Amino acid sequence: MLKIDGITRRFGDVTALDDVSLEIGQGEFFALLGPSGCGKTTLLRIIAGFETPDGGTVTLDGEDLLGRQPNRRPISLMFQSYALFPHMTVAKNVAYGLEREKLPRQEIKKRVGEVLETVGLSAHGDRKPAQLSGGQRQRVALARSIVKRPRLLLLDEPLSALDKKVRADMQLELKRLQNEVGITFVVVTHDQEEAMSLADRIAVFEHGHVRQVDEPVALYERPRTPFVADFVGANNLFEGTTGAGALLTEDFGPLPGTPLDGLEEGAKALLGVRPEKIRLVEAGTVAGGLKGAVLDVSFYGGVSHISVDVPGHVRPVLVAVQGASGVQPGAEVDLSWEAPDAVIIPGAR
Structure with a gap:
């Protein structure tokens, strides 16, 4: 579904991504794993349209993605900080993107109701973000991301702001949600446990290079490079x-x-x-x-x-x-x- 071929991105003398190539399948939960500064978030921003690569191509279902404006890409990005509007209710936050597209009011109401039920927040539609727990705010951000029914959902360190207990619960919630809605998820994380518990496949990054792409068990039991052996678990x-x-x-x-x-x-x-x-x-x-x-x-x-x-x-x-x-x-x-x-x-x- 998503093909990344030979992507390179430089910032002055620093090469953030060096000839990175990946293929991500339809309905897959794919993780980009690596230490801070390895290039994984830069790749996510290129897919979303917030960065322009110095070389390489990105295609979605065979169509060029890099030539399209960020708002014209069938992609949603969930930020690390959630970026909820504090003055809007939960329902208004979720409906915002649909309202910008000028969908009929009844269609917006129907889709917002469905997605709030999916994430377990039907009873919280009238609340403001400040009245919610960290885990609930994360669900609102997720609901807002999936209500537009994107082909691809990008998540940048989605659980880093949560405490350990809530994080474990939300890992299960994310996996359940991905299976239920059938959207392809690409998550950026530096947390090995998070990647191993969530992803169908993981790409391990180091200094702008992909060192190994594998399923979690194979990555853990049969690392192929010294870096992967030392970094994963x-x-x-x-x-x-x-x-x-x-x-x-x-x-x-x-x-x-x-x-x-x-x-x-x-x-x-x-x-x-x-x-x-x-x-x-x-x-x-x-x-x-x-x-x-x-x-x-x-x-x-x-x-x-x-x-x-x-x-x-x-x-x-x-x-x-x-x-x-x-x-x-x-x-x-x-x-x-x-x-x-x-x-x-x-x-x-």
């Missing part, structure tokens, strides 16, 4: 060279892992193993593997995070176990994992 990374079913390291010997396809033996590589894939047992229980001392144990309700100091490794190794952990700081432990649970990728940090 918690990961323990070890440097070495590729061996047969293992990463060969100077300090720890062979560490079990599964190399990505096409990775030659003897090449410089990184092994990434997720905290929940590591087994932690008393010292002396496992022959070989990693050995260390527990630095800290943090309990997060459903899971405990254990930091282990492994001599020769730059960072503490993070281990995640279900529930409360019986291990105490200072305990000597062995660490191990299975080869299929760790991925070996090309390059080094």
Whole structure:
């Protein structure tokens, strides 16, 4: 549906986007993920029409999008700040875009009523934004964005202003709403959990480049670059060279892992193993593997995070176990994992 081909955007000496190409399908929930300053919001603004690229094309259903004025594009953009009119009621905020298009009054009333019911705000139509909670204001902004029935809805950090509990609720609400209305969503976020829980596919950005596009599970379990392995979720990374079913390291010997396809033996590589894939047992229980001392144990309700100091490794190794952990700081432990649970990728940090 949306094809972005070779988009480049420079601001003076800074290249915000460097030859970015993406394809986004009809009805897809697509996330642009990356740290601040990586170019994801610039791309969103180009799609919306607020920025003009220095090169490349953007087409929607095969038609050139860049040659159309922002108000002539079948696109809605939901801002990070929501940008609601404080002097208007909820219903008036939602109806504003339709009124500007001079739709019949009965049509406006019908569509506003339908969309307020969809977002669960039918009883709040007469309220002003100041009388609503953060989550309710976010729903009003969503309702205003979808009431015009755009082909594409762009969301710029839509949940960043909400507290953690409301954010979790609204993640579910966004996904439900997207499935219900059938609009293609493109969301910009720097929050990995948000992207993983919402999106059908994710594009990871770094310094204006797309490093990987994949479904959330594949992105998490099989990152293809050192940046993606380090940025998406918690990961323990070890440097070495590729061996047969293992990463060969100077300090720890062979560490079990599964190399990505096409990775030659003897090449410089990184092994990434997720905290929940590591087994932690008393010292002396496992022959070989990693050995260390527990630095800290943090309990997060459903899971405990254990930091282990492994001599020769730059960072503490993070281990995640279900529930409360019986291990105490200072305990000597062995660490191990299975080869299929760790991925070996090309390059080094």
